[in-house]
Amino acid sequence: MKKLISILLVLAMVFSFVAVTAADDSVTINVVTSYGGDDGNRKNFEAAVKAYEEATGNKVNDGSATSNEDWKAKVLTDFETGSEPDVLFYFTNADAEPFVSAGKVVSIEEIRKEYPEYAANMKDSMMAVAADGKQYSVPSSGYWENMFVNKKVLEDCGVAIPGPDYTWDQFLQDCETIKANGFTPIACSLVEVPHYWFEFMVMNNGTVANHLDVPASVEDEAGQKWVKGLNDIKDLYERGFFPANTLTASDAETVELFNAGDAAFLIDGSWKVGYFTQNAADINDFAIAYVPGKGDRKASEAIGGISMGYFITTKAWNDPAKREAAVKFVEYLTSDEVLSTFVTTEVTALANGAKPAGLNPLQQSAADTNANVTAIAGAVQDLLTAEARGDLFANIQNIVTGKITAEDALAAALALNK
Amino acid sequence: MNSMIYKRKSPLLIFLIPAFLFLLVFLYYPFVQNIINTFLKIGGLGRRAEGFNEPWYENYARLFTDPYMRVAFKNTLLLTVCTVVFQVGIALILALLVDTIRVGAQFFRTVYFFPIVISATALGLMFNLIFLYKGGMVNQLLLSLGALETKTMPSGRVVVTWLDWKDQAHFLFTMFLPVMWQYVGFYFVILVTGLNNIPQELYEAADLDGATGWTRTRYITLPMLRNVLITCLILAITGSLKVFDLPWVMFGAGIPENMGWLTGTYMYDQTFNKMNVDYGSTIAVLIVVLGVILSNVSNRVFRRSEDL
Numbered sequence: 029m030k031k032l033i034s035i036l037l038v039l040a041m042v043f044s045f046v047a048v049t050a051a052d053d054s055v056t057i058n059v060v061t062s063y064g065g066d067d068g069n070r071k072n073f074e075a076a077v078k079a080y081e082e083a084t085g086n087k088v089n090d091g092s093a094t095s096n097e098d099w100k101a102k103v104l105t106d107f108e109t110g111s112e113p114d115v116l117f118y119f120t121n122a123d124a125e126p127f128v129s130a131g132k133v134v135s136i137e138e139i140r141k142e143y144p145e146y147a148a149n150m151k152d153s154m155m156a157v158a159a160d161g162k163q164y165s166v167p168s169s170g171y172w173e174n175m176f177v178n179k180k181v182l183e184d185c186g187v188a189i190p191g192p193d194y195t196w197d198q199f200l201q202d203c204e205t206i207k208a209n210g211f212t213p214i215a216c217s218l219v220e221v222p223h224y225w226f227e228f229m230v231m232n233n234g235t236v237a238n239h240l241d242v243p244a245s246v247e248d249e250a251g252q253k254w255v256k257g258l259n260d261i262k263d264l265y266e267r268g269f270f271p272a273n274t275l276t277a278s279d280a281e282t283v284e285l286f287n288a289g290d291a292a293f294l295i296d297g298s299w300k301v302g303y304f305t306q307n308a309a310d311i312n313d314f315a316i317a318y319v320p321g322k323g324d325r326k327a328s329e330a331i332g333g334i335s336m337g338y339f340i341t342t343k344a345w346n347d348p349a350k351r352e353a354a355v356k357f358v359e360y361l362t363s364d365e366v367l368s369t370f371v372t373t374e375v376t377a378l379a380n381g382a383k384p385a386g387l388n389p390l391q392q393s394a395a396d397t398n399a400n401v402t403a404i405a406g407a408v409q410d411l412l413t414a415e416a417r418g419d420l421f422a423n424i425q426n427i428v429t430g431k432i433t434a435e436d437a438l439a440a441a442l443a444l445n446k
Numbered sequence: 447m448n449s450m451i452y453k454r455k456s457p458l459l460i461f462l463i464p465a466f467l468f469l470l471v472f473l474y475y476p477f478v479q480n481i482i483n484t485f486l487k488i489g490g491l492g493r494r495a496e497g498f499n500e501p502w503y504e505n506y507a508r509l510f511t512d513p514y515m516r517v518a519f520k521n522t523l524l525l526t527v528c529t530v531v532f533q534v535g536i537a538l539i540l541a542l543l544v545d546t547i548r549v550g551a552q553f554f555r556t557v558y559f560f561p562i563v564i565s566a567t568a569l570g571l572m573f574n575l576i577f578l579y580k581g582g583m584v585n586q587l588l589l590s591l592g593a594l595e596t597k598t599m600p601s602g603r604v605v606v607t608w609l610d611w612k613d614q615a616h617f618l619f620t621m622f623l624p625v626m627w628q629y630v631g632f633y634f635v636i637l638v639t640g641l642n643n644i645p646q647e648l649y650e651a652a653d654l655d656g657a658t659g660w661t662r663t664r665y666i667t668l669p670m671l672r673n674v675l676i677t678c679l680i681l682a683i684t685g686s687l688k689v690f691d692l693p694w695v696m697f698g699a700g701i702p703e704n705m706g707w708l709t710g711t712y713m714y715d716q717t718f719n720k721m722n723v724d725y726g727s728t729i730a731v732l733i734v735v736l737g738v739i740l741s742n743v744s745n746r747v748f749r750r751s752e753d754l
Contacts, residue, residue, distance in 0.1 A: 101719050108492025126490070184601065210597070210605035219701060273579045276612035276702045281579060290580070415489070415721050425703055 055353040056087040057344065060103060061117035062336065065094030066280070068302015072369045080360045086353045092117075096220075096279075097418050104414065107132050114344030114354045120156035120165045120337045121410040128158045133339040135162040143355050149364055154377035156337060165337025166362045169298075170375035172332035173224055173407070174397060176294040176304075178286055180313045185209045185292070190317040192328035192400045196232065199320035203269045206292045213269040215282040215291035222261065222424040224295040227331050227407050229257035232322035236329040239405040242412065246439050258427050258434035260322075265428035275425050295319060298332075298374045304390055315393040318400075326402060333406040334377060338362060373398055416445035477734075480727045488723035495724075505728035514700065515729070518707035522687060525622060525708065526740065529686040532626045534678050537633035542663060544634075545641045555638060559631040566628070570695025573624040577611035577696075585609055612697065617706050621693050628692065629685070633678045640674030641667065676748045683744055684737045690714060709733050 063073035070092075077088050091113060093099045100123055106112050107127040116133070118124060127133055136155070139146045147155070147166040155163045177189055187202045203213035216225060231239045233256040243251035264270060271282055271291065286294040287307060294300075304314050318327035338361060344354040360366060367376060368383045373394040387395060409417050420441035426432040485502045486495035499505060509515055544554045561569070576583045585608050588594050595607040611620040644667065652662050668675075690710035697706045699715050707715075709729060717726030 098719060101721070104721075105491045105718060108490055110492070184603075209601060210599040210603050220698075272608075273610045273613070276610055276617075277579060278698075285580065288580075418719055422699065429703060431703070 054085045054087055055349050056089055057115060057350055057353045057357060058089045058091060058113040059115045059117075059357065060106075060113040061090075061092040062095035062099065063117070064092035066303055066307075067092075067094060068299050068305065069370050070302075071306075076361055076366050076369070079366075080357055083360070084353065084356055086356075088357070097414070097421070100414060101418075110343075112341050112343060114341055114347075114350050115357055116339045116341065117168065117336060118165075118339060119335055119410065120158075120167070121335060121406075122413060123410065124164070124339070125159060127339075128164055129160070132342050133164050134342055134345040135164050136166070137162060139340065139345075139355065143359075146355060146359065147362065149379055150362070150377045151379050154334060156334070165339050166358055167334045167337040167377040168362060169367065169371045170332065170334035170377075171298045171336075172330055172374065172394075172398060172401075172404070173227065173295065173297045174330050174394075174401075175317045175319045176286070176296055176300065177315050177317045178289055178292050178294075178313060179315050180289055181206065181211050181292040185211060187292070189315060190320065190327065192318050192326070192402075194318050194320045194327040196320045196322035200267070202292075203264075203267070207268060212271045212285060212291040213293060214264065214271075215286035215294040216270055216274060217277045217279045217282045218261070218265065218270060218274045218428060219276065219425050221279045222421055223407075223409055224297070225261055225264075226257065226421070226424070227409065228295060228319045229260045230254055230408060231257075231329065231331070231405065232260065232320075232325050233257050235324045236403040236405045240408050240411065242408065242445070243438065243442060245442065246435050251438060251442075254438055255434045258424070258437065261424065262428045262430075262434070275429070289313070298372075298394065301372060301390055301394055305388055308390075311388050311390050314390050316390070316397045318397065328400055328402040330401050330404055331407055332375070332401075332404040334375060335406070335410060412441070413445050416441045419444050480730055483724050483727040484731055486724050488727075490721040491717065491723055493723075499724065505725050508725065509728060509732060514704055514707050514712060517700075517705055518709045518712040518729075521618070521707060522689075522709045522736075524618070525625065525689060526683055526686040528622050528626065529629075529682045530679055533629050534633050534675070534682050536626070537630045537637055537678070538675070540630070540634050541637035541641055542667065544638060545667075555635065558634045561628045562631050564628075566691035567695050569624055569628060570692045573620075573692075574696055577620050579608050579610055579612075582611070584611065612702055612706075614702050614705060617697070617702050621697055621706060624692050624696070625686075625689055629682075633682065636678055637671065637674060640671050644670045672748075676744070679744055679748065680741050683740045687733050687737050687740070709736070 059077075061073065063069050067073075073092070074090075077090060080086070081088060093102075100119070103112075103116065103118060104123075104126055107130070112127070112132060124133075136147055150166060152163070155167055156165055158164055175190065179189060182189060185202075185206045187205055190199070190202075206213040214225075216222070218225075230253055234241070234250075234253040238250070238253075241250040241253075243254055245251050246255065265274070271277060271285055274282070282291070283294065283296070283300070283303070285291045287304065301316075305311060308314060319330070321327035321329070338358045340354045340358060344350045364378055364380055364383075367378060368385075372384050372387060372391040384391075409421075412420070420437060423432055423437035423440065427434050427437050483495070484505050485498055487497055487499055488495050501507075540554075540558060544551050544558075547554075577585075579585065585594065588609060589596075589606060594609060597605045597607070599605060610616065648666050648670070649662065652658075652666055657665065688710055689708060693706070693708055694711050694714065697711070699719065700707045700711070709732065713726050713729040713733065716722045716729060
């Protein structure tokens, strides 16, 4: 009897194993993107992934997170330790060079040999080119960085919404007025995300044309421009325009300060529009204005471009089971229809252009501001190595508190920029 | 039959070797490799070394000149002292109190042990909310008690000067409190178990001699608990050197103004964020050396009493 039961149990186990194996012919791919946390496109990404899974029967292991220096370091570490995902949505600039030069991602040229229609809906001229002259990533939506304003705070303080001719002196005066009314003029965590202000302060001490010049030394023209920009941030800090806890607060805290109507200005990117769309009590309280201009830079000149795209890793490409699933995933996420759900006012590389529908007041405000933007430059920080950038931004808190001079901080960062 | 098993030692090896091999591959080999890494130039995890440092002891020399390392070292030693005094101290007091009650002892054991089973990340997020600058639980409490300065602007807007629990004046308290709180229960359970092992006859004899209350605790409980206490102290000291997760979630990279480093968080930041793997490895070696020295010192100071 015992033998019979044992045989039956073994047979049942074998049959169930065979049944599961036969029924589950789907492929699971590991995907890492920056559409995690409070990213404005998180819901759109989740919907797109779900639709892909339903259409193909494949499964997606979503390892997305919020983009910051920690996340970038983790992605690079994953590549170096052989734990890279199958598909990665990542920066296409110098940040990608370590894994591109190591041959850990597949070029579009290589993919097109087997899938000729891969990224056919994109303008090839707008796809990022790596140091070896090849294209590796399929671009998603682009970005812009500009000044978000809390209209209600400005109104309560009797300050006008900044226009395309907004000057630095006017800005300093407005900040004093806002501060005198008990509000925080600028929402920014200098310890966590000083880079938006860094970009514009550097541009304010140069021009949009030379914005992408990376200093070779502290003494050269670009170096002096960066030093002046860093000192402008210090000046704003000393005037008390940043939140009282700017050196201990997280980005989420200062953004909430702005969202809650306690701060007037916030420099951030196009991705933040989605955040306010979802979290603002009244979206009509917010608008996209202009970062004040200084010297040769006009307020109508902004930061922007297409900086991120989808990479297929060599590991996935060499896995016959995953190759097709990874290609289909990227094709689906970058199709005209799906990409249009991610886009409101951003530029894209789509040959036919994106067709966003039903803009809310903040999105419309962004579209109106972008229509007045006279020139645009990419973010110069993207041209630094991760080590140099991390060191420079970590030192901004020391610059504003006078523990280190802007010159010394820049020299230390440039020494790491190899 | 049993005696035969003990006479033939070779079968024991079969059971010992797998664990030994596991430790060899996953502990001793990485440890030795880590020491070698401290002399090399490695610009990222998994990257090939670019040769030896010049001079080869560069990273060790840097340990003595790096101001942030000094901060990390100082904070970690302070944390160790606080751990010994407050973590083990509070655990001892709670254990002695719970040992004296007959009803509800199990309830308190569960309650005090509970923080241990919650992940440090979740605790970090929870304490972040408790100590949040604007509208955090503690600040709201202080506001309702009138302990925070408020100012009414001409527009009628009331501006509150919130207390920044992560600033230079408060960060040590904000960082250490959750760490203390989390592990009190761990030592509490060990000490309660130790208390349960003290023979009841001793207390009965003490009662007959008229010893009660503090006298009983001073002359019977504490001496009998000595070895357990020493174990707790060594665990607390070595554990405090490795603290990482909770402070990292709450304070990240050295908040405030690079004054909030611990050896664990500084090692992580150097290795993973600054891509300075060789220097991170050197800090790891320092942590191990400190652990060995401090546990040896504590062993010698509180030498185990063999007669108990």
